[in-house]
Amino acid sequence: MVEGVIRQIRELIPRGKRLKIMNVCGSHEHTISSSGIRSLMPEGLELIPGPGCPVCVCPESDIINAIELSRRDDVLLVTYGDMLRVPSREGSIISNGRNFRMVTSPSEVVRIAREDKDRKVIFFSIGFETTTAPVAAILETGMPENLYILSSHRLTPRIMEVLVMDSEIGIDGFIAPGHVSAIVGADAWRVFPERYGIPVVVAGFEPENLLLGLLELLRQINDGRPYVGNVYRHVVRPQGNTTAQRLINKYFTVSDVNWRAIGNIPRSGLELRDEYARADAKRVFGLKEVKESKIPGCICDRVVLGKAYPDDCRLFKKACTPERPKGPCMVSIEGACNIWFKNR
């Protein structure tokens, strides 16, 4: 079956034509890189990794604030493993922080806060919609009084819209992220075919499913009739998970936020609503925005925006490796540089 799909994909790329298909999910890039899908694609079809890594786009300011918070005696900072190693000009949480702990789930954060009553537990919480919903869930069930959220959540449809408007990239189609779509719904991507004429297909994470998605995208491009396709139908509904959406909207509000090395993007992030200011680490601890520094030689910003491949960077595999990452895209297992390092 896979061979058949690849043959059909090849037939759909006319000679001399160049098409750019972007994925916006680290797990999709993982599948594409580790299964060798990219190497099977015909010349003229570029599969570009886009902003699918929330660790990579988390602003340096939030990381520096997290490091400083963890140095307070009365604080325990908790966050996902990758966040501990992301570099900033003040080092990383693991190298320069003091009281910190890795977690794999927001429920673990609640348990830690209950057990560590004497300290203020701050959850440095990052991620796109899929990872925001569980945080809304713990807020809904009730958080311990000593638990605070440092929200660095970002919205996927907004960054994709920014990419579409950027003529340097020239995207011909999107593979939409499967589990973000499970939350926001396939219909959330309709803006792309309807307003920008760009086809979208929601896909899952197995190689075969991803190839089917790619095939459907190419058919749309060939027919000149863009729409939102969905080959991950058994998990993603057109309207998405409305319970999750309701909870996210109940606790979070959309805000203008910075993306690392990219800058401010209006209405692209989420912060806690005023009613829940008591749990908002930024407000409770009076955190200030720190001006971002540039990492010399690092082109993570261009990699995140799909303007460059990881191996276009002169630091890639030389000064920058997963063991000694210079830029955020090499740290996270969802970062394009990390994924390319492991698969080439």
Place this chain on the structure above:
Amino acid sequence: MCVGVPMRLVEIDYPFGVAEAKGVRRNIGLQLLPEGEIKIGDYVIVHVGFAIEKLDKREADEIWKGYEELLGLMEEGDA
């Protein structure tokens, strides 16, 4: 970050539950699915310890099969 795995619900004490896959059991949160729409034996996609969506057994098996193939390829790549 957005990795989600299909698991089978084996215990429900809403809004919490226990789900199982490949012999591994995990406590999960069920807040993102309405109480009336889930029952023991249902398959769900679990992401960072929370069920984010339901799916049926055939689909869960298909996803696992795909993941296992991918893991096999990655191991070959490491060798």
